Structure formats: structure tokens, C-alpha cells
Amino acid sequence: MTPTPPAHHNHPHPEQHLSSSATLQDIVIGLSDGLTVPFALAAGLSGAVSSSALVITAGLAEIVAGSIAMGLGGYLAGRTEVEHYAAELARERREVQEVPHVERAEVDELLAEMGLSAETRARAVAELTADPEQWVRFMMKYELGLEEPDPRQAPKSAFTISSAYALGGLIPLSAYFVTDTPAQGLLWSAAITLVCLFVFGFFKSRMTGQPAVAGAFKMTFVGALAAAAAFGVAKAVGG
Amino acid sequence: MTPTPPAHHNHPHPEQHLSSSATLQDIVIGLSDGLTVPFALAAGLSGAVSSSALVITAGLAEIVAGSIAMGLGGYLAGRTEVEHYAAELARERREVQEVPHVERAEVDELLAEMGLSAETRARAVAELTADPEQWVRFMMKYELGLEEPDPRQAPKSAFTISSAYALGGLIPLSAYFVTDTPAQGLLWSAAITLVCLFVFGFFKSRMTGQPAVAGAFKMTFVGALAAAAAFGVAKAVGG
Numbered sequence: 381m382t383p384t385p386p387a388h389h390n391h392p393h394p395e396q397h398l399s400s401s402a403t404l405q406d407i408v409i410g411l412s413d414g415l416t417v418p419f420a421l422a423a424g425l426s427g428a429v430s431s432s433a434l435v436i437t438a439g440l441a442e443i444v445a446g447s448i449a450m451g452l453g454g455y456l457a458g459r460t461e462v463e464h465y466a467a468e469l470a471r472e473r474r475e476v477q478e479v480p481h482v483e484r485a486e487v488d489e490l491l492a493e494m495g496l497s498a499e500t501r502a503r504a505v506a507e508l509t510a511d512p513e514q515w516v517r518f519m520m521k522y523e524l525g526l527e528e529p530d531p532r533q534a535p536k537s538a539f540t541i542s543s544a545y546a547l548g549g550l551i552p553l554s555a556y557f558v559t560d561t562p563a564q565g566l567l568w569s570a571a572i573t574l575v576c577l578f579v580f581g582f583f584k585s586r587m588t589g590q591p592a593v594a595g596a597f598k599m600t601f602v603g604a605l606a607a608a609a610a611f612g613v614a615k616a617v618g619g
Numbered sequence: 620m621t622p623t624p625p626a627h628h629n630h631p632h633p634e635q636h637l638s639s640s641a642t643l644q645d646i647v648i649g650l651s652d653g654l655t656v657p658f659a660l661a662a663g664l665s666g667a668v669s670s671s672a673l674v675i676t677a678g679l680a681e682i683v684a685g686s687i688a689m690g691l692g693g694y695l696a697g698r699t700e701v702e703h704y705a706a707e708l709a710r711e712r713r714e715v716q717e718v719p720h721v722e723r724a725e726v727d728e729l730l731a732e733m734g735l736s737a738e739t740r741a742r743a744v745a746e747l748t749a750d751p752e753q754w755v756r757f758m759m760k761y762e763l764g765l766e767e768p769d770p771r772q773a774p775k776s777a778f779t780i781s782s783a784y785a786l787g788g789l790i791p792l793s794a795y796f797v798t799d800t801p802a803q804g805l806l807w808s809a810a811i812t813l814v815c816l817f818v819f820g821f822f823k824s825r826m827t828g829q830p831a832v833a834g835a836f837k838m839t840f841v842g843a844l845a846a847a848a849a850f851g852v853a854k855a856v857g858g
Contacts, residue, residue: 464827
């Protein structure tokens with residue numbers, strides 16, 4: 381459910397680049413889960429109940445629950461990231477001021493890990509620590525591996541993930557609206573959803589530079605397996 | 620649903636450190652979602668159906684669907700990360716061999732961004748590019764921001780996330796096993812789950828160095844809101 385974040389290349393406009401790839405990533409997260417979990421739940425219930433209305437009720441409850449959990453969860457995680465960055469920044473600023481020798485030794489250690497000689501390190505440490513703000517930025521990025529998060533990203537992410545999840549979830553559920561029995565609904569739901577998962581997996585893999593057909597089969601397989609397992613369990617328990 | 624990954628500090632034993640924090644992070648991901656979504660789904664159905672057996676059937680189907688989607692999804696994402704790293708490594712090796720002047724200019728650019736003078740950069744570039752393997756490792760880490768993933772992490776992650784999700788989901792569902800009506804089940808389920816979310820949110824925040832009580836309230840709020848919304852929708856549609 382948590383796809384690998386795309387690599388952050390160092391482009392001339394990193395913020396713009398990051399922001400658009402973050403939105404795409406949010407759509408991918410929401411759609412993958414939305415197409416999979418509500419589909420599998422509805423499929424599972426189809427094996428255990430005789431009323432399409434019940435499958436629809438449970439499916440909609442799941443979509444609402446999942447999109448709030450994902451959206452609000454994503455929003456709070458984003459806010460936490462902003463707070464975490466601010467706290468670490470304050471700590472680094474304090475340490476650069478209060479224990480500069482410790483921080484200078486840390487810069488030296490990082491440069492040694494890169495493979496620089498003692499002589500070059502001595503010059504580099506002097507230059508990097510000449511300006512306190514530059515020094516702090518260096519520690520944040522290279523010691524802690526933290527990039528400054530955009531505070532406007534969290535609410536945007538929440539909205540994108542929620543909407544994508546709800547949209548993804550309505551696709552498998554739509555089949556139960558237009559058919560008469562859960563069995564018929566399941567047939568159409570599986571047909572529509574597996575095609576969507578295949579197409580979506582194809583483009584998702586292509587977007588992240590992975591082998592596209594393999595990615596399409598993987599995503600379809602996850603959805604099919606989740607649905608089959610949910611069907612089996614619901615049948616055993618309640619069918 | 621996707622919490623902020625913890626910052627990767629540069630500790631003496633980074634691999635060991637990363638591996639144990641990755642497992643904890645997987646438990647947190649699985650438990651947060653497991654406590655929230657099955658709880659909210661069951662709560663939603665309680666407002667729409669009169670049979671506890673039906674709530675349990677739907678809840679179990681959801682737990683199975685969710686834990687497969689999350690576990691297998693996490694496994695495939697991990698495998699993709701390993702493949703992505705290998706592909707990028709091969710590309711960097713090729714570029715260092717075929718267009719060394721371009722790659723050397725990129726090293727220089729990265730060092731300029733850190734704040735090094737032209738003279739220090741000239742020395743540093745010469746040292747960093749003296750050994751091709753060290754050069755490639757530098758590009759992987761500082762240009763692409765990629766750390767070598769552990770290939771054993773993906774199956775371990777899949778198992779941990781799935782189990783944590785299932786465990787988390789069985790907590791809210793357990794109440795419906797021991798009560799007679801969905802309404803009674805909901806009452807106990809909400810009581811147990813909201814307490815668990817609060818305690819879990821407290822320790823999760825504490826673990827990641829965030830204000831613990833605020834984190835506890837946030838997590839409880841997400842669960843309560845998801846459950847209330849699912850209840851409202853299920854009641855409106857099927858109740």
C-alpha cells in the first residue's frame with residue numbers, strides 16, 4: 381500500500397518538480413488501494429450474502445472509512461513531517477552555536493565517508509562552517525537526510541489521496557448498482573476492476589521507469605488474490 | 620495511511636539501526652490501518668444491519684482483503700525498490716565510464732550546492748572520482764539520494780505489515796463476537812478501539828519524538844471520524 385517514493389533528482393527547480401511528483405504519487409497511492417480493498421470486500425460479501433443492497437452498503441461504508449483514514453492520516457503525517465523538520469532545524473541551530481566542535485567533527489566525518497582526504501576535508505570543513513546558516517542546511521540535508529517539506533503539501537495530499545481512493549473504490553462497486561444479484565455484480569465487478577488494475581499498473585510502472593507489463597500483472601494479481609481470499613473467508617464464515 | 624518515515628541518522632551501525640526501525644515502522648503502518656478501517660467498517664454496518672454475524676463476516680473479509688493488499692503491496696513495492704536501485708546503479712556505472720566529463724561536472728555542481736569554493740571543489744572532484752566505485756557510490760547517494768535497499772527487507776515487511784493489520788483489525792471486531800446485537804457490539808467495539816488508538820497513538824508519537832498526548836488525540840480522532848462517517852453513510856444508504 382505504500383509505493384516506493386520516486387527518487388529525488390537534483391533538478392534546477394526541485395520544489396516544482398517535487399510538488400507535481402508528490403501529487404502523482406498521492407493519486408497512485410489512493411487509486412491502488414481504492415481499486416483493491418473495496419473490490420475485494422465487495423467480492424467477499426458476494427459469496428456470503430444474497431442482497432446487492434447489502435454489498436453496496438458495506439462497500440460505501442468501506443470507501444468512506446478508507447478515504448477518511450487515508451486522507452486524514454496523510455494530512456496528519458504531513459503536518460508531523462513539517463513539525464519534525466522545524467524541531468530538527470532548531471536543534472541543529474542550537475548545536476552549531478553551543479557545541480560547534482562536535483558539529484564540525486560531524487561535518488568532517490561526513491566528508492570522510494564521501495572519500496575526501498584529510499587535507500581537502502580541512503579546507504572543506506572551514507568553508508562549510510564559515511556561514512552558520514549554510515552549515516545548518518548542510519547538516520539537515522547530509523547528516524539527517526531531511527529536505528524542507530512544503531507546509532501546503534499536507535492538505536493537498538489529504539484531498540488527493542481521499543479523492544483517488546473514493547474514485548478507485550466506486551469503480552468495482554458500480555457493477556453492483558446495475559446488476560440484480562451479488563453473483564452477477566461480482567462477475568462484472570471483477571471484469572471491470574481487473575482491467576482497471578492492469579491498465580493502472582501498466583501506467584504506474586511506466587511512470588516510475590519500471591517494466592510496464594510486469595507491473596500491470598503484479599497489480600492485477602494483488603487485487604485478484606485479495607478478492608479471492610476475502611471471498612473464501614466470507615463464504616466460510618457467513619455463507 | 621502512510622506515516623512519515625523516520626529520519627535516517629548516520630549512526631555507527633546504520634544497517635542494524637535501519638532494519639529494526641523499518642520493522643517498527645511496518646508494525647505502526649499495519650496497526651494504524653488495522654485499528655482504523657475495520658473498526659470504521661464494522662461501526663458503519665452496525666447502523667445498517669441487524670445481524671452481528673453479518674458485521675463479523677464483512678469485518679473478516681475486510682481484514683483479509685486489507686492485509687493482503689497491504690502485505691503483498693508492501694512486498695512488491697520493496698522488490699521494486701531493489702530493482703530500481705540495481706537499474707540506477709548500472710546506469711551510473713555506465714555513465715561514469717562513457718561520459719565521465721558529464722558526471723564529473725555533476726559532482727562539481729553538488730559540491731557547489733553544499734557551498735564549497737571552486738578551488739576546494741577542484742581538489743575534491745579529483746579525489747572523489749579517482750576510484751570509479753567510490754565515484755558511483757557518491758552519485759547514488761548524493762545525486763540520486765538512494766541508499767542500497769536490503770533485499771531481505773521486502774518479504775519481512777510484507778509479513779509484518781499483514782500481521783499487524785490483521786491483529787489491529789481483530790481488536791474492534793472482537794466486540795461483535797461476544798455481544799448479541801450490532802448496537803451492543805458497536806458500543807464495546809468503540810470503547811475498546813478508541814482506547815487502543817489513544818494508547819497506540821501515544822507510544823507511536825513518543826517513539827518518533829513527537830508530542831505524545833497530541834499524537835494520541837490525533838490518532839483517536841481519525842478513527843472516530845472514520846467510524847462516524849461510515850456509520851452515517853451506511854445508515855443513509857442501507858439502514
